[in-house]
Amino acid sequence: MIRRLRFTPALQRVLAASLALSCLAGLTACKKAQTVRIGYQKFGVLLVLKERGTLEPILKASNVSVEWSEFPSGPPVMEALHAGKIDLGLAGEAPPVFAQAGDAPIVYVACDPPSPRGEVILVRKGSTFQTIADLKGKKIALNRGSNVHYFLAQALASASVPYDQVTLEFLSPSDARAAFESGAVDAWVIWDPFLASALHSTDARVLRDATGLAGNVPYYLSTRDYASHHGDVLAAIEGAIHDVDAYVRTSPHDVATLLAPKIGMQVEAVEDSLRRNVFDLRAVDADVVANQQRVADTFFALGLLPHAVKIADAVIPISN
Numbered sequence: 001m002i003r004r005l006r007f008t009p010a011l012q013r014v015l016a017a018s019l020a021l022s023c024l025a026g027l028t029a030c031k032k033a034q035t036v037r038i039g040y041q042k043f044g045v046l047l048v049l050k051e052r053g054t055l056e057p058i059l060k061a062s063n064v065s066v067e068w069s070e071f072p073s074g075p076p077v078m079e080a081l082h083a084g085k086i087d088l089g090l091a092g093e094a095p096p097v098f099a100q101a102g103d104a105p106i107v108y109v110a111c112d113p114p115s116p117r118g119e120v121i122l123v124r125k126g127s128t129f130q131t132i133a134d135l136k137g138k139k140i141a142l143n144r145g146s147n148v149h150y151f152l153a154q155a156l157a158s159a160s161v162p163y164d165q166v167t168l169e170f171l172s173p174s175d176a177r178a179a180f181e182s183g184a185v186d187a188w189v190i191w192d193p194f195l196a197s198a199l200h201s202t203d204a205r206v207l208r209d210a211t212g213l214a215g216n217v218p219y220y221l222s223t224r225d226y227a228s229h230h231g232d233v234l235a236a237i238e239g240a241i242h243d244v245d246a247y248v249r250t251s252p253h254d255v256a257t258l259l260a261p262k263i264g265m266q267v268e269a270v271e272d273s274l275r276r277n278v279f280d281l282r283a284v285d286a287d288v289v290a291n292q293q294r295v296a297d298t299f300f301a302l303g304l305l306p307h308a309v310k311i312a313d314a315v316i317p318i319s320n
Contacts, residue, residue, distance in 0.1 A: 036233050037067045039077045039089035042263045043193045044218065045112075045244045045279055046090050051258055052247075055240045064233055072172055075145045078221070081106050087226045088237065092147025092191070093217055097296045100314055101305040105224045107316040108284045108292075109234060110241075114215035115277040119148050119191040121155060122180065122204045129187070132159035132208055135166055138186035141179050144170035148189040150295050151214040153302060158213060163302055180204070191216065192273035193265055200269040215291055219284075227316045238281060245279040284315050 036059065040046035049055050050068050059066060071077045074091030075098070081089055082104035099106050121140075123129045129138075132155050142148050156163055169176070169185050173194045180188040181202055190198065198204045210216050220241075227234060248255050256271035263270070289311050296309040 033063045033065070034230075034233075035065045035067050036088065036230070036237070037069065037086040038237075039069050039071050039080050039086040041071055041073065041077070041090060043259075043273065044090060044277075045241055045248065045281075047259060047262070048248060048255055049240060049244050051262060052244065054243065055237065058236055058240055059233065062232070062236070064236075072174075073143050073146050075143070078104060078106065081221060081223055084223070087230070088220065088222050088234065090218055090220055092219070093215065093292060093295045094145055094147050094150045094299070096219055096221055096314070097292070097299055097309055097311075098145045098305070100296075100309045100311070101299075101307060106221050107224050107227050107314050108219055108311070109222050109227055109316055110220040110238060110281050111284050111288055112218045112245075113278040113280055113282065114217050114291075116210035116212070116214060116216050118195065118210075118273070118277045119151050119189070119214070119216045120195055120209040121152070121207045122188045122190060122195070122198060123186065123207045124180075124183075125203050125205045127186070129207055132156065133161060135159075135187055135207075136161045137165060137167075139167045139169055139184070140187045140189060141169045141171050141176035141185040142189040143172060143176070144168075146191070147214070147216055148191055150298060151210045151216065152189045153298055154210075154213040155208060177202070192276055193263065193270055196269040196273040196276075197265050199272070200266055214295075217288065217291065219292075220281075222316075224314075224316070241281050245281055248274060248279045289315060 038046060040050060056066050069080065069086055071080065074095030077089035077091045078095045078099035080086045082099060096106055096108065129135065140152065142152055153163060156166065169179060171179060173190060176188050176190065177198060179185045187207065222234065252271050252274040255274055256267045260267040260270045292311045296311055299305050300308050
């Protein structure tokens with residue numbers, strides 16, 4: 001004789017709880033595997049995160065793997081985001097402005113505090129240049145569309161030197177260094193760690209850093225589609241970045257020792273770079289947006305953007 005099992009309210013609750021636990025236990029295993037593609041540069045927290053290998057175990061628990069791609073500067077990072085080749089990258093103030101003006105579907109997800117001492121205008125020690133005004137009519141090397149592009153525009157304006165009264169040589173950091181060392185250009189606008197390397201191994205001196213002129217704010221950027229659908233992954237990366245930030249702040253020499261052979265620079269130069277820059281991930285708040293809007297408005301006023309850009313349209317918190 002087969003007895004019918006009576007589903008009392010109490011038994012129904014037990015069965016429901018058991019089913020929920022079973023589903024929860026199998027959630028990670030059943031979740032479709034995915035890969036987050038991260039673009040990093042030859043410096044900064046993302047490179048440290050990659051070299052320490054602390055992100056992969058965190059994301060593995062959610063069946064997410066990590067693919068890393070190196071870029072020489074911010075503009076190529078933006079191009080990769082626009083082309084859908086990466087999901088998260090780091091760039092300074094200017095590259096995302098140009099990308100947004102080019103209708104790239106980028107979004108700001110987080111940033112670090114300003115580090116104005118981390119970008120400078122270099123001249124040779126033997127030059128007669130003492131002020132920004134002395135650069136009028138001279139050749140200046142810089143990376144087009146990078147954070148130093150905005151800094152130079154602000155520096156020239158502060159000295160009442162019209163933007164079109166200098167000759168700009170748009171070169172990658174390595175090519176700009178070669179041009180600077182050979183005397184093909186009179187000045188070089190550059191950021192860390194290339195700045196530190198030049199100060200340690202070339203005949204260079206600082207004419208002016210960005211203090212009071214530009215923030216030199218690093219931004220973490222994604223695409224609107226990725227940020228909208230993978231907020232959990234970005235939030236996990238945020239937590240890992242916070243940990244690395246603390247490590248860089250408390251152990252700059254150890255971090256420099258880790259990075260120096262990876263980027264082909266002296267440990268002392270890398271450590272100088274780390275000490276000049278601030279690593280402390282934070283939200284893109286109203287003040288940050290206002291600062292970035294000034295960057296966009298400056299480039300638009302100079303005729304370098306095809307249309308005006310509204311920064312607030314491209315802001316999504318990383319934790320969403």
